Amino acid sequence: MPSKNIEEALLAGQASVLKPLAEASTLPPEFYTSSGIFEAEMERVMRRNWYSVGHVAEIPNPGDYFRFDLAGEPLVIVRGRDGAVRALSAVCRHRWMMVAEGAGNAGTFSCPYHKWTYALDGSLMAAPLMDKAADFDRKNCSLPNFGCEVWQGIIFVNLDGKAAPLAPQLQPLAEELAPWKMDEMEIVGRVEFDQAFNWKTLVDNFMEAYHHFAIHPETFERDYPGADTSVDTAAGAYAVLRIPHRGDELSATLFPPLDGIPDKARRGFSVFNVFPAHIFAVLADSLIYYRMELKSVEEFKLTAYLLVHPKSLDVPDAEVLKDIFRQATFAIHMEDIAACEGTQKGLRSRTAGPARLSHLEAAIHQHQIWLLDQLARG
Known part of the structure; x- marks a missing residue:
């Protein structure tokens, strides 16, 4: 869609979404298929808000780093010698x-092209053969340092430097999640997928359990009926889906839950979306975090992080349980992939239009209201 039509699309989206849930429909299909809208999301949403890029357990030691591309910006996420986590530009200043x-792990970052070398805080240490460049000052050639904040062990980045601090916005969630001690969790597995559908197709699927009886009849619906789920009243830039166990029974766990996990939390699990796209599920004994590295309107790389507290891993068969955790996560997501790929195919149809929402899809409604507000800020 040409950029000149973005505002027209926003009006159509507002007409569909900005109603009470019982009367509302989803965003129109073009929001899932238009390259123009995707580009607007990158500029107006992803660059302006906090976006999750990984977990601190990936970079436990000074010099540990990993690459991540956010809204077209190549980043290197690194732990400095001072222990601080930073989000630096991965682009040489030369x-x-x-x-x-x-x-x-690296002591410095050295560009392979001309060997300009940077410290772990981004400052330029060496620029070979630049002595004849007039008024050249290494202090003016540091790698740009983007906004970076760690919340519950997750690393968030803000590209434009104008977003309000993240932690105060999520204080109610932090209080709820405190018993899990998420900042101490270990990564016990990662499952990666190259996905061929829009990022919102996955978020929509993740934030409703209405589909359990159709897509997950054996893996979820038997113990966690979609009809019993509920969504918290909107209280900020996030949505919360509650998924109780059938009959309010205790959920079976792979690992022993930490002391202090509330009894209610052991009788089901909760799913969260910190807008725009930090989606994760909190079980009594573990956490599953979905990181999306967005590439185009219908392409992204998904990494599912499986996290458990070290105390819960102090069991004789921990390695076997980790493998079961990975296999189960893979199997469930493969079921979801079939739904998401089928949905994306249908979204391209000329017969597709805004879809009416069930009361079980309130988290989708909350997210899309927020997204439209962000896009409308231009």
Whole structure:
């Protein structure tokens, strides 16, 4: 869709979404298929808000780093010698080569093109053969340092530097999640997928359990009926879906839950979306966090992080349980992939239009209201 039509699309989206839930429909299909709208989301939403890029357990030691591309911005996430986590530009200040790729540990970042070398805080340490460049000052050639905040062990980045601090916005969630001690959790597995559908298709699917009886009849619906789920009243830039166990029974767990996990939390699990796209599920004994590295309107890389507290891993068969956790996560997501791919195919149809929402899809409604507000800020 040409950029000149973005505002027209916003009006159509507002007409569909901005109603009470019982009367509302979803965003129109073009919000899932238009490259123009995707570009607007990158500029107006992803660059302006806090976006989750990984977990602190990936970079426990000074010099540990990993690469991540956010809204077209190549980043290197690194733990400095001072222990601070930073989000630096991965682009050399000389001729734009990447100073790092993949993940690893480094004492410095040295550009492979002309060997400009940067410290872990981004400051330029060496620029070979630049002595004849007039008024060249290394202090003016540091790698840009973007806004970075760690919340519940998750690393968030803000590209434009104007977002309000994240933690105060999420204080109610932090209080609820405190018994899990998430900032101490370990990564016990990662499952990666290259996804061929819009990022919102996944978020919509993740934030409703209405589909349990159709897509997950054996893996979820038997113990966690979609009809019994509820969504918290909107209280901020996030949505919360509650999924109780059938009959209010205790949920089976792979690992022993920490002392202090509330009894109610052991009789089901909760799913969260910190807008725009930090989606995660909190079980009595573990956490599943979905990180999305967005590439285009119908393409992103998904990494599912499986996290458990070290105390819960102090069991004889921990490695076997970790493998079961990975296999179960993979199997469930494969069921969801079938739904998401089928949905994306249908979204491209000329017969597709805004879809009416069930009362079980309130979290989708909350997210789309917020997203439209962000996009309308231009």
